[in-house]
Amino acid sequence: MPEHRLTINGQQVTVDVDDDVRLLWVIRDILGITGPKYGCGINVCKACTSHINGRAFNPCSVRVCDVSEDDEITTIEGLADGDELHPMQQAWIDHDVAQCGYCQPGQIMAAVAKVRQCAEEGRDVDDAAIEEIRNICRCGTYNRIRAAIKAGAANM
Amino acid sequence: MPAHRAATRRDISRADSAAAEAAHTAEARAEAATRNARSLLRRDTGRRKFLGYLVAAPTLVVAAELTRQSVFGAPAANALGLPSPPQTPEVYDLLDALRDSMRPTAHLVRVEVRKDGTVHFALPRSDNGQGIITSTKMIIAEEMDLELDQVDVTLADARPELMFNQITGGSSTTFTTYTAIRVAAAIARGRLLDAAAALLEQDKGTLTSRAGLITGLNGRSLPFGELTEAAASPVDEVVEVVLKDRKDFRVIGTPQTKTDARDIVTGRKKFTTDLKIPGALPTIICRAPDLNGTPAGIDNLDEVRSMPGVTDVAVVPTGIAVRAKTFGQCIEAARAMQVRWKAGTVAGEDDESILAKLRRAELPLAVPAVAGDVLERSFTFYFRSNSALETNCAIADVRDGKAEIWAPLKNPIVAQQDIAKRLGLPSSAVTVHVVQGGGSFGRRLFHDAALEAAQVSKAMGKPVKLMWTRADDSRQGRVHPMATSRVRAVVAADSVLSFEQRHTSVATDFGHGFGEAVTSAAAKAPGGQLGVAATIFELTQVTPYDFGVSTRLLNEVEFGFNTGSMRNVYSPDVATARELMVDQIAAKLGKDPYEFRTATVKYDRWRAVLDRAAEEANWGKSMPAGTAQGIAMHIEYKGASACVVEIDCRDETVNRPIREGVTGPRVTRVTFVVDVGLVINPRGVEAQMMGGINDALAMTLTSSLHLVDGHFVEASWDNYFYTRQWNTPPEMNIVVIEDSPSDEPGGAGEFGVAATCGAVACAYARATGKVPDYFPINHKDPFPFEPKPLVPPIPPAPTNGLDFIY
Numbered sequence: 027m028p029e030h031r032l033t034i035n036g037q038q039v040t041v042d043v044d045d046d047v048r049l050l051w052v053i054r055d056i057l058g059i060t061g062p063k064y065g066c067g068i069n070v071c072k073a074c075t076s077h078i079n080g081r082a083f084n085p086c087s088v089r090v091c092d093v094s095e096d097d098e099i100t101t102i103e104g105l106a107d108g109d110e111l112h113p114m115q116q117a118w119i120d121h122d123v124a125q126c127g128y129c130q131p132g133q134i135m136a137a138v139a140k141v142r143q144c145a146e147e148g149r150d151v152d153d154a155a156i157e158e159i160r161n162i163c164r165c166g167t168y169n170r171i172r173a174a175i176k177a178g179a180a181n182m
Numbered sequence: 183m184p185a186h187r188a189a190t191r192r193d194i195s196r197a198d199s200a201a202a203e204a205a206h207t208a209e210a211r212a213e214a215a216t217r218n219a220r221s222l223l224r225r226d227t228g229r230r231k232f233l234g235y236l237v238a239a240p241t242l243v244v245a246a247e248l249t250r251q252s253v254f255g256a257p258a259a260n261a262l263g264l265p266s267p268p269q270t271p272e273v274y275d276l277l278d279a280l281r282d283s284m285r286p287t288a289h290l291v292r293v294e295v296r297k298d299g300t301v302h303f304a305l306p307r308s309d310n311g312q313g314i315i316t317s318t319k320m321i322i323a324e325e326m327d328l329e330l331d332q333v334d335v336t337l338a339d340a341r342p343e344l345m346f347n348q349i350t351g352g353s354s355t356t357f358t359t360y361t362a363i364r365v366a367a368a369i370a371r372g373r374l375l376d377a378a379a380a381l382l383e384q385d386k387g388t389l390t391s392r393a394g395l396i397t398g399l400n401g402r403s404l405p406f407g408e409l410t411e412a413a414a415s416p417v418d419e420v421v422e423v424v425l426k427d428r429k430d431f432r433v434i435g436t437p438q439t440k441t442d443a444r445d446i447v448t449g450r451k452k453f454t455t456d457l458k459i460p461g462a463l464p465t466i467i468c469r470a471p472d473l474n475g476t477p478a479g480i481d482n483l484d485e486v487r488s489m490p491g492v493t494d495v496a497v498v499p500t501g502i503a504v505r506a507k508t509f510g511q512c513i514e515a516a517r518a519m520q521v522r523w524k525a526g527t528v529a530g531e532d533d534e535s536i537l538a539k540l541r542r543a544e545l546p547l548a549v550p551a552v553a554g555d556v557l558e559r560s561f562t563f564y565f566r567s568n569s570a571l572e573t574n575c576a577i578a579d580v581r582d583g584k585a586e587i588w589a590p591l592k593n594p595i596v597a598q599q600d601i602a603k604r605l606g607l608p609s610s611a612v613t614v615h616v617v618q619g620g621g622s623f624g625r626r627l628f629h630d631a632a633l634e635a636a637q638v639s640k641a642m643g644k645p646v647k648l649m650w651t652r653a654d655d656s657r658q659g660r661v662h663p664m665a666t667s668r669v670r671a672v673v674a675a676d677s678v679l680s681f682e683q684r685h686t687s688v689a690t691d692f693g694h695g696f697g698e699a700v701t702s703a704a705a706k707a708p709g710g711q712l713g714v715a716a717t718i719f720e721l722t723q724v725t726p727y728d729f730g731v732s733t734r735l736l737n738e739v740e741f742g743f744n745t746g747s748m749r750n751v752y753s754p755d756v757a758t759a760r761e762l763m764v765d766q767i768a769a770k771l772g773k774d775p776y777e778f779r780t781a782t783v784k785y786d787r788w789r790a791v792l793d794r795a796a797e798e799a800n801w802g803k804s805m806p807a808g809t810a811q812g813i814a815m816h817i818e819y820k821g822a823s824a825c826v827v828e829i830d831c832r833d834e835t836v837n838r839p840i841r842e843g844v845t846g847p848r849v850t851r852v853t854f855v856v857d858v859g860l861v862i863n864p865r866g867v868e869a870q871m872m873g874g875i876n877d878a879l880a881m882t883l884t885s886s887l888h889l890v891d892g893h894f895v896e897a898s899w900d901n902y903f904y905t906r907q908w909n910t911p912p913e914m915n916i917v918v919i920e921d922s923p924s925d926e927p928g929g930a931g932e933f934g935v936a937a938t939c940g941a942v943a944c945a946y947a948r949a950t951g952k953v954p955d956y957f958p959i960n961h962k963d964p965f966p967f968e969p970k971p972l973v974p975p976i977p978p979a980p981t982n983g984l985d986f987i988y
């Protein structure tokens with residue numbers, strides 16, 4: 027069985043699993059990190075959104091063999107600095123965004139990446155930018171998500 | 183008490199006010215309605231005494247006794263139009279029926295004070311995001327003078343002795359549990375004060391209780407934890423209690439953030455598939471191409487068993503189950519299976535064949551023998567999916583003559599009984615744990631995945647963590663049934679003489695326990711010995727206007743679909759048809775849609791929300807061609823709701839490009855006003871309205887399932903177009919009425935949907951000049967996607983995820 031070395035939430039780990047197993051299942055089923063959720067498995071719902079080297083990606087659609095230990099993978103569990111929440115997490119609490127909460131780890135990770143992207147591109151984090159975010163929330167919390175992203179962005 | 187507590191309405195930029203007379207008129211009416219509401223509020227609701235029990239236990243355990251309470255009365259009539267006689271829900275509605283079904287077991291639901299000072303309550307309901315754990319903590323904290331974090335609310339395991347008192351549905355949780363929980367909490371507080379008075383040797387009346395600490399005049403204080411044993415009762419005992427006066431509330435009515443918010447944003451909240459139950463490895467089922475097709479056999483069993491990660495393969499009634507080290511390996515194995523399938527339950531059928539059968543089952547409209555113009559229209563509502571973001575899932579461990587189940591379940595008692603029966607075990611050998619769900623929208627009323635998980639675990643002799651794939655959940659999961667709604671109105675010179683609505687639907691499955699609860703109590707309803715579906719329809723549907731002879735009837739046709747109540751059940755479709763017809767009648771009479779509604783609405787309390795919505799939305803303002811406002815209202819859940827939307831149907835908006843998404847007309851602004859009665863958590867109520875509004879947009883404009891050749895086509899979120907960021911209204915103003923004339927909490931979870939559906943439909947018709955005759959309006963458009971294959975039933979996992987990073 028191939029051995030893969032990964033860096034997740036600042037920790038180096040080794041897993042024995044076939045090359046083509048998607049990273050989401052390595053993270054959830056083998057490493058037991060359950061913040062990223064399954065919602066479709068085909069990179070549509072975005073519930074598994076995490077970061078690779080600081081950018082948003084969907085581990086449901088990436089094979090474990092396509093990342094290396096030099097890639098910094100961050101799930102929602104690795105976003106806060108210890109007990110100090112990331113400003114986007116705090117904004118999510120301040121705006122009481124979550125209902126069931128199933129999609130929200132992915133929403134927060136997407137929001138952080140979108141704000142960083144806008145900053146790099148010199149764009150405002152406005153409604154047009156937020157509407158590029160494809161993450162589905164079946165509870166329909168979109169309007170609070172918008173408010174939280176704008177507030178979180180202001181503190182990032 | 184101040185009439186207004188902290189405001190929950192969201193500030194929006196007010197549109198330019200060349201605002202006009204209409205708004206002034208509305209304002210005057212709103213003021214009058216508010217005055218009326220306040221005077222009702224002042225009415226003496228009495229310091230009623232309630233009965234409860236001290237339960238024999240080593241620490242303090244208390245419960246309520248509710249069998250002797252009367253049903254609350256109907257609102258006072260105040261009709262302006264041609265009065266319609268009271269409709270059933272005005273006197274006795276679904277919430278009354280559900281509460282009555284639960285009264286006999288209220289005493290079995292107990293509040294416990296623990297030795298660590300926390301107060302524990304195992305809520306016999308299911309929280310799937312609607313916030314009932316938070317609101318329940320608030321109710322207990324209020325009555326016991328605690329902080330929210332001193333109250334520990336968990337979801338109870340299945341408790342069959344609770345009979346009908348462990349059902350979550352019909353937006354009934356707060357209405358059915360509010361008084362019971364308060365009574366128990368108030369008794370507990372009183373007992374703790376008694377115990378403290380004895381220990382402190384002080385008069386009870388001089389003690390104060392705050393944050394779990396009881397303090398005497400001499401400054402000495404005792405925490406609840408040190409008092410609970412002294413406060414406990416050695417025998418069961420009936421006691422009387424008076425509840426806290428509403429004017430003394432300090433928690434109820436204040437906006438509170440969900441108590442699991444931090445766990446959610448840090449990824450710590452655990453859903454069923456996140457649980458680490460020893461040996462419960464990932465498991466999925468390879469399902470048939472047909473809806474409800476069943477396996478005839480698998481031709482490459484040995485090959486599949488030897489695939490990477492696979493530990494077990496078993497044939498079960500609904501397909502071929504595979505258990506593996508990871509879900510990814512389960513999916514690969516299922517995709518490799520060569521299975522022979524038997525036909526499904528609607529083999530060969532499609533949307534049009536089902537619709538034709540529904541039309542043949544439509545009940546006749548009986549025109550009363552009166553002179554007048556007849557307006558008549560028929561509307562079709564296609565199948566829609568209540569699939570949540572968390573797919574159906576359950577963990578089961580069936581070994582050694584017993585079973586243990588973990589799943590998000592709104593009717594865990596029925597799940598327990600059914601699983602026991604199917605496994606051939608006594609109910610007592612089946613333990614069912616209720617896990618918080620990742621959305622429900624009606625789907626968790628059923629235990630489809632829990633039963634399957636139990637069957638798979640039994641077949642494999644091992645624990646399993648069963649998860650439906652997204653394609654399973656979309657194609658084989660429960661659906662909101664297809665329906666037609668015909669409306670005929672007879673209109674004279676200046677009034678409506680009759681308004682008849684005939685709703686004909688693919689049968690909704692109520693076989694999850696909810697139906698039994700309703701029918702057990704609904705015999706009390708006027709006229710009521712109807713079947714389950716007809717009873718629920720009769721107990722929920724109200725035409726809110728004085729339209730003379732007003733009737734609403736349901737007929738259902740059984741086909742073999744997997745149906746279920748989808749958020750707000752019949753109401754979104756009934757309201758859409760009704761409100762479109764109200765606009766048609768108004769036009770016929772030469773009246774403005776809002777002015778006509780406010781002149782004919784039956785009661786002041788209902789008019790108040792309508793007027794407030796018109797006022798907040800600046801109803802009647804000038805709108806560019808291709809855009810329009812729409813207004814609608816809906817009555818349910820012991821409350822009232824009204825909605826005004828603005829829609830943009832101009833080509834440049836409708837055709838704006840979004841990759842793998844549906845755009846279409848954009849609802850640009852929503853004003854939603856709701857009176858849910860007494861508000862427990864205004865922030866939570868606002869959240870529920872927001873969700874309902876976004877559901878309504880999807881139901882009306884973008885999302886449906888297409889039945890083709892015996893199966894549903896849509897297999898994922900890139901086929902089924904639930905509302906996305908690019909569809910949601912940029913402006914949303916939700917007003918939760920905080921000085922409702924009702925002193926009881928009504929229902930909130932589903933209340934946002936129906937009025938919004940009606941308003942969106944009306945706005946669309948006004949913007950385009952065309953009244954749609956089917957919903958969602960895009961149902962007959964060409965598929966904006968390539969349908970995914972039926973065999974294998976799960977699409978391949980992409981490998982190009984790194985191409986989309988940002």
